[in-house]
Amino acid sequence: MRSRKFLKVEQAKLAWDAPGLVAGVDEAGRGPLAGPVVAAAVILDDQRRIRGLADSKALTPLQRERLNDQILAKALCCSIAQASVEEIEEHNILGATMLAMKRAVEGLRLKPVKVLVDGNRLPRLDVLAEAVVGGDATVKAISAASILAKVHRDRLCEQLHVEFPHYGFASHKGYGTPEHLEALMRHGACVHHRRSFSPVAAVLSRPADQVLAVSEGTVVVQAAQAELRPSP
Numbered sequence: 001m002r003s004r005k006f007l008k009v010e011q012a013k014l015a016w017d018a019p020g021l022v023a024g025v026d027e028a029g030r031g032p033l034a035g036p037v038v039a040a041a042v043i044l045d046d047q048r049r050i051r052g053l054a055d056s057k058a059l060t061p062l063q064r065e066r067l068n069d070q071i072l073a074k075a076l077c078c079s080i081a082q083a084s085v086e087e088i089e090e091h092n093i094l095g096a097t098m099l100a101m102k103r104a105v106e107g108l109r110l111k112p113v114k115v116l117v118d119g120n121r122l123p124r125l126d127v128l129a130e131a132v133v134g135g136d137a138t139v140k141a142i143s144a145a146s147i148l149a150k151v152h153r154d155r156l157c158e159q160l161h162v163e164f165p166h167y168g169f170a171s172h173k174g175y176g177t178p179e180h181l182e183a184l185m186r187h188g189a190c191v192h193h194r195r196s197f198s199p200v201a202a203v204l205s206r207p208a209d210q211v212l213a214v215s216e217g218t219v220v221v222q223a224a225q226a227e228l229r230p231s232p
Contacts, residue, residue, distance in 0.1 A: 020113030021076070024141025025104060027097050027118075028056070028149035032174030033184070033200055034167075034193045035157055036082040037093065039100035040148035041108050041115070044141050048074040053143040055136040056150035068151040071144045078144075079107030080152050088194055098123040104145075118142045164190050 021043050029037040044050070050070050052063065059067070072078060081103030083096035091099060102123040105115055114128045118135040135142040154173055161170035167183045167190065174180070174192075176199055184193070184203055193200045 021110055022141060023105060023108060023112040023115045024135070024139055024143070024145045025101050025115055025117045026056075026136050026142050026146035026149055027100060028146070028153040029174070030093055030097055031176075032194075033176050033180065033197050034085070034169070034174040034190070035153065035160060036084050037088060037097050037100050038080065038082045038149045038153040038156070039097065039104040040081075040145040040152070041079045041101075041104040042071060042141050042144040042148060043076040043078075043108065043110055043112055044144060045074055045076045050074055050140075050144070053140045053147070055143060056146040058137070059147070061154070064147050064151050064154075067144075067147050071148060075144065077109040078148060079104045079109075080148055081107055082153075085192060085194055089196055092196070093194075094121070116142055118146065160192055164192070 023041045023043045025039060025041045027037055027039040029035060050067065052059075052067060056064055081100050083091070083100040083103075087099060088096040090096075098121065101117065102125060105112075105123070105125055105127070112127060114130065115125060116135060116139050117123070117129060117131050118133075118139075120131050120133050122129045122131050132139055132142065136146040137143065157169045157173045160174075161168070166187055168179050171177075172180045181199055184199060189195065189200050189203050195201060195204060
Protein backbone atom coordinates (compact mmCIF):
# COMPACT_ATOMS: atom_id res chain seq x y z
CA MET A 1 0.00 0.00 0.00
CA ARG A 2 1.31 3.46 -0.85
CA SER A 3 2.42 5.46 2.17
CA ARG A 4 0.11 8.28 3.21
CA LYS A 5 3.03 10.36 4.39
CA PHE A 6 3.62 11.80 0.91
CA LEU A 7 1.61 12.47 -2.18
CA LYS A 8 2.26 11.95 -5.87
CA VAL A 9 0.87 14.88 -7.78
CA GLU A 10 0.16 16.02 -11.30
CA GLN A 11 1.90 19.15 -12.52
CA ALA A 12 -0.54 22.03 -12.83
CA LYS A 13 -0.50 25.77 -12.33
CA LEU A 14 -3.21 26.91 -9.99
CA ALA A 15 -4.92 30.00 -11.36
CA TRP A 16 -6.39 30.81 -7.96
CA ASP A 17 -3.07 30.97 -6.09
CA ALA A 18 -3.22 33.61 -3.39
CA PRO A 19 -0.58 36.37 -3.39
CA GLY A 20 2.08 36.13 -0.73
CA LEU A 21 5.37 34.51 0.18
CA VAL A 22 6.47 31.46 -1.81
CA ALA A 23 9.08 29.02 -0.51
CA GLY A 24 11.27 26.75 -2.60
CA VAL A 25 12.24 23.33 -1.22
CA ASP A 26 14.84 20.79 -2.32
CA GLU A 27 16.96 18.00 -0.85
CA ALA A 28 20.46 16.63 -1.05
CA GLY A 29 21.65 13.13 -0.26
CA ARG A 30 19.01 10.66 -1.41
CA GLY A 31 21.50 8.50 -3.30
CA PRO A 32 24.56 8.19 -1.02
CA LEU A 33 25.34 5.09 1.02
CA ALA A 34 26.01 7.04 4.21
CA GLY A 35 24.95 10.09 6.16
CA PRO A 36 21.63 11.89 6.61
CA VAL A 37 19.39 13.26 3.88
CA VAL A 38 19.22 17.06 4.06
CA ALA A 39 16.47 19.42 2.91
CA ALA A 40 16.29 23.19 2.71
CA ALA A 41 13.47 25.70 2.34
CA VAL A 42 14.06 29.25 1.11
CA ILE A 43 11.89 32.33 0.71
CA LEU A 44 13.74 34.79 -1.51
CA ASP A 45 13.53 38.57 -1.25
CA ASP A 46 12.45 40.10 -4.59
CA GLN A 47 14.20 43.32 -3.60
CA ARG A 48 17.57 41.60 -3.09
CA ARG A 49 18.26 39.58 -6.20
CA ILE A 50 20.91 36.90 -6.22
CA ARG A 51 22.68 36.37 -9.53
CA GLY A 52 23.78 32.93 -10.68
CA LEU A 53 21.17 30.77 -8.93
CA ALA A 54 20.99 27.36 -10.61
CA ASP A 55 20.67 23.67 -9.87
CA SER A 56 23.40 22.94 -7.33
CA LYS A 57 24.60 19.99 -9.43
CA ALA A 58 25.42 22.39 -12.29
CA LEU A 59 27.66 24.56 -10.11
CA THR A 60 31.23 24.13 -8.95
CA PRO A 61 31.94 23.74 -5.23
CA LEU A 62 33.33 27.31 -5.13
CA GLN A 63 30.22 28.71 -6.85
CA ARG A 64 27.99 26.84 -4.41
CA GLU A 65 29.89 28.18 -1.42
CA ARG A 66 29.66 31.77 -2.66
CA LEU A 67 25.97 31.48 -3.48
CA ASN A 68 25.31 29.76 -0.16
CA ASP A 69 26.66 32.82 1.67
CA GLN A 70 24.60 35.19 -0.50
CA ILE A 71 21.40 33.21 0.03
CA LEU A 72 21.86 33.22 3.80
CA ALA A 73 22.54 36.97 3.72
CA LYS A 74 19.86 38.10 1.26
CA ALA A 75 16.90 35.70 1.50
CA LEU A 76 13.91 36.68 3.61
CA CYS A 77 14.33 33.45 5.53
CA CYS A 78 15.90 30.01 5.18
CA SER A 79 15.62 26.71 6.99
CA ILE A 80 17.77 23.59 6.78
CA ALA A 81 16.68 20.26 8.24
CA GLN A 82 17.62 16.61 7.95
CA ALA A 83 16.51 13.05 8.55
CA SER A 84 19.03 10.80 10.22
CA VAL A 85 20.40 7.47 9.06
CA GLU A 86 18.16 5.81 11.66
CA GLU A 87 15.12 7.57 10.19
CA ILE A 88 16.15 6.50 6.69
CA GLU A 89 16.19 2.92 7.91
CA GLU A 90 12.81 3.34 9.60
CA HIS A 91 10.92 5.18 6.87
CA ASN A 92 12.99 4.28 3.74
CA ILE A 93 14.83 6.99 1.81
CA LEU A 94 11.75 8.51 0.19
CA GLY A 95 9.84 8.74 3.45
CA ALA A 96 12.90 10.21 5.20
CA THR A 97 13.30 12.77 2.41
CA MET A 98 9.69 13.86 2.83
CA LEU A 99 10.27 14.10 6.59
CA ALA A 100 13.33 16.33 6.10
CA MET A 101 11.41 18.57 3.68
CA LYS A 102 8.51 18.89 6.09
CA ARG A 103 10.90 19.88 8.88
CA ALA A 104 12.59 22.44 6.63
CA VAL A 105 9.28 24.12 5.76
CA GLU A 106 8.12 24.09 9.38
CA GLY A 107 11.43 25.66 10.40
CA LEU A 108 10.92 28.81 8.32
CA ARG A 109 10.64 31.99 10.37
CA LEU A 110 7.95 33.27 8.00
CA LYS A 111 5.06 31.12 6.88
CA PRO A 112 4.64 30.93 3.09
CA VAL A 113 1.27 30.87 1.36
CA LYS A 114 2.67 28.30 -1.06
CA VAL A 115 5.56 25.85 -1.25
CA LEU A 116 7.23 24.74 -4.48
CA VAL A 117 9.00 21.39 -4.13
CA ASP A 118 11.50 19.97 -6.59
CA GLY A 119 10.43 16.62 -8.07
CA ASN A 120 7.10 14.83 -8.33
CA ARG A 121 6.37 14.11 -4.65
CA LEU A 122 5.10 16.32 -1.87
CA PRO A 123 5.55 16.05 1.88
CA ARG A 124 2.39 16.45 3.91
CA LEU A 125 2.21 20.16 4.74
CA ASP A 126 -0.37 22.53 6.19
CA VAL A 127 0.10 25.02 3.33
CA LEU A 128 -0.61 24.89 -0.39
CA ALA A 129 2.15 22.99 -2.18
CA GLU A 130 3.07 22.16 -5.75
CA ALA A 131 5.65 19.69 -7.07
CA VAL A 132 7.81 20.99 -9.92
CA VAL A 133 9.77 18.44 -11.95
CA GLY A 134 13.17 19.96 -12.73
CA GLY A 135 12.37 22.86 -10.43
CA ASP A 136 15.94 23.10 -9.15
CA ALA A 137 16.93 24.41 -12.60
CA THR A 138 13.88 26.58 -13.34
CA VAL A 139 12.57 28.04 -10.06
CA LYS A 140 14.97 30.42 -8.30
CA ALA A 141 13.73 29.64 -4.80
CA ILE A 142 14.15 25.90 -5.41
CA SER A 143 17.62 26.50 -6.87
CA ALA A 144 18.53 28.38 -3.71
CA ALA A 145 17.21 25.54 -1.56
CA SER A 146 19.19 23.00 -3.56
CA ILE A 147 22.38 24.99 -2.97
CA LEU A 148 21.84 25.31 0.78
CA ALA A 149 21.03 21.62 1.13
CA LYS A 150 24.03 20.54 -0.94
CA VAL A 151 26.54 22.78 0.83
CA HIS A 152 25.23 21.78 4.26
CA ARG A 153 25.42 18.08 3.49
CA ASP A 154 28.88 18.36 1.93
CA ARG A 155 30.09 20.00 5.12
CA LEU A 156 28.58 17.19 7.17
CA CYS A 157 30.50 14.69 5.03
CA GLU A 158 33.71 16.58 5.67
CA GLN A 159 33.03 16.14 9.39
CA LEU A 160 32.45 12.42 8.85
CA HIS A 161 35.80 12.29 7.06
CA VAL A 162 37.53 13.59 10.18
CA GLU A 163 35.86 10.84 12.21
CA PHE A 164 36.40 8.03 9.67
CA PRO A 165 39.13 9.18 7.22
CA HIS A 166 39.66 5.73 5.71
CA TYR A 167 36.31 5.91 3.87
CA GLY A 168 37.12 9.11 1.95
CA PHE A 169 33.84 10.89 2.76
CA ALA A 170 35.38 14.30 2.00
CA SER A 171 35.88 13.38 -1.65
CA HIS A 172 32.87 11.22 -2.58
CA LYS A 173 30.37 12.68 -0.07
CA GLY A 174 29.00 9.21 0.68
CA TYR A 175 28.08 8.26 -2.88
CA GLY A 176 28.85 4.76 -4.13
CA THR A 177 32.01 5.59 -6.05
CA PRO A 178 34.62 2.88 -6.74
CA GLU A 179 36.75 4.45 -4.00
CA HIS A 180 33.92 4.24 -1.48
CA LEU A 181 32.92 0.70 -2.45
CA GLU A 182 36.52 -0.45 -2.11
CA ALA A 183 36.77 1.14 1.35
CA LEU A 184 33.46 -0.40 2.32
CA MET A 185 34.62 -3.86 1.30
CA ARG A 186 37.94 -3.40 3.08
CA HIS A 187 36.77 -1.80 6.32
CA GLY A 188 33.12 -2.78 6.59
CA ALA A 189 30.30 -0.41 7.50
CA CYS A 190 30.53 2.36 10.08
CA VAL A 191 27.71 3.80 12.17
CA HIS A 192 26.96 6.41 9.50
CA HIS A 193 26.29 3.90 6.71
CA ARG A 194 22.73 3.19 5.56
CA ARG A 195 22.38 -0.49 6.30
CA SER A 196 19.39 -1.07 4.02
CA PHE A 197 21.29 0.13 0.93
CA SER A 198 22.45 -2.90 -1.05
CA PRO A 199 26.28 -2.43 -1.04
CA VAL A 200 26.21 -1.86 2.73
CA ALA A 201 23.78 -4.72 3.31
CA ALA A 202 26.08 -7.01 1.29
CA VAL A 203 29.00 -6.24 3.58
CA LEU A 204 26.93 -6.73 6.72
CA SER A 205 25.61 -10.07 5.48
CA ARG A 206 29.07 -11.61 5.25
CA PRO A 207 29.49 -14.78 7.37
CA ALA A 208 30.45 -14.19 10.99
CA ASP A 209 33.75 -16.02 10.60
CA GLN A 210 34.88 -13.34 8.14
CA VAL A 211 34.51 -10.55 10.67
CA LEU A 212 37.87 -9.61 12.15
CA ALA A 213 36.89 -7.05 14.76
CA VAL A 214 34.42 -4.45 15.87
CA SER A 215 36.08 -1.19 16.85
CA GLU A 216 34.64 2.29 17.46
CA GLY A 217 31.45 1.61 15.53
CA THR A 218 33.16 -0.02 12.55
CA VAL A 219 32.65 -3.65 11.58
CA VAL A 220 35.93 -4.78 10.01
CA VAL A 221 35.75 -7.67 7.52
CA GLN A 222 38.39 -9.62 5.69
CA ALA A 223 40.03 -7.73 2.83
CA ALA A 224 39.87 -10.88 0.71
CA GLN A 225 36.32 -9.99 -0.34
CA ALA A 226 37.35 -9.01 -3.86
CA GLU A 227 34.38 -10.89 -5.26
CA LEU A 228 31.87 -8.69 -3.42
CA ARG A 229 29.92 -6.45 -5.80
CA PRO A 230 27.05 -4.04 -5.13
CA SER A 231 23.63 -5.12 -6.28
CA PRO A 232 22.52 -3.43 -9.52
